[in-house]
Amino acid sequence: MANVQEIVLTFSCQDQRGLVARVASLFAERGYNITESSQFEDTDCRRFFMRTVFDCPDGVNMDDINALFAPVAEQYQMDWQISDTACKPKVLIAVSQWGHCLNSLLNSWKNGSLPIDIVGVVSNHEVMRPLTEWYDLPFYHLPITAETKPAQEAAIWQLMQERQADCLVLARYMQILSDDLCRKLEGRAINIHHSFLPGFKGAKPYHQAYERGVKLIGATAHFVTADLDEGPIIEQAVERVSHVNSPEGMAEIGRDIEAVVLNRALRWHAEHRVLLNGSKTVVFSR
Structure with a gap:
């Protein structure tokens, strides 16, 4: 050794x-x-x-x-x-059709500011293949339906094993992981939620926020658990909005926040700065 x-x-x-x-x-x-x-x-x-x-x-x-x-x-x-500290954690990234978080992670990894080893990108769509392959990383297309969900998740888990991935990052992967996969990945899967949890969970949070007339929108990076959007929170950030912002405008602002928050949370996780404390975390950030 x-x-x-x-x-x-x-x-x-x-x-x-x-x-x-x-x-x-x-x-x-x-x-x-x-x-x-x-x-x-x-x-x-x-x-x-x-x-x-x-x-x-x-x-x-x-x-x-x-x-x-x-x-x-x-x-x-x-x-x-x-x-x-010389051993960088191996990370598999899952994404659907929005690439802002993926692009941020890939760029930070490539320039050396994110201390991880990305072993591949998996997606239920083909949209992010060109971006992934531009970075010379393997892209795994695993489409999913209600009927094929168990097999598709088994394929993700097999990829985790084959690539010896330490962590799965859901970079706007718009699928809900099964309870079984959540248990297997306890403390090893990080999600970015396009809302300031615990408010506005589930689908279309910016539309929910718009309907309530909020003045602050944000994003939350958290560990994945079987309870939807309830996992221990690692990092959050907010941005001020007003009545002039449409739901689409809020979503545009939110995408910038999401990329920053996920990048920061993954870096802290990779540097072993995040310790679980029941339903919470202790984060020894810089």
Whole structure:
């Protein structure tokens, strides 16, 4: 196993006195150096969350590091993960007929500002094939009907396995995933919803917002769960509108917000800055 130069440790557990000192001293005594660290305590449930980046001493690999930390993690009953920052998560993107979010992700990936490895784009339409192939990425056309939905989702899951994808990103993929696929992808699927959740869920949210005369519209990136548009929220943003904006005008403004929000959420997820906290998230953003 190759030597590791930098790692990121994330964990959560019940808060206890001396926890940070215990973790820091464990690594410091063995020559690791902290370059970034964030902590948070959810006082409602007294659960503690931590994300720390370490420079590693020479000659250590991931087996060594995991073996070092495992006894401490067991002692404090942690949910934990240690990742090599040199290893970018592999991402499969799903899209339908709107390409603004896909284009933003592909451009950010290509210029190196999004630390992921895109392994392909899957769609129930052919519309985004030219854009995908312009970036020299594989495009998988998987059309879907009510009758073929189980087989189509099985094909998506098979692609996840074959391409060794760590995450599925729904970049305006206008299909509702089945409960079974949602369970398989728990914590590994991110959706962009063209609304400021929890308001205006489901279809045509901008039309719903227009009918209510809202003054702020937005977009929400969240983890996918079996409960439609109810998954833990990662990132949101809003833009001011007024009575002069039509539903179509709101949708145009909203598309720009969606691209920014999804890009930001995926980057934070790739950098291991997003920790699940029940129905919520803790996000250690920059």
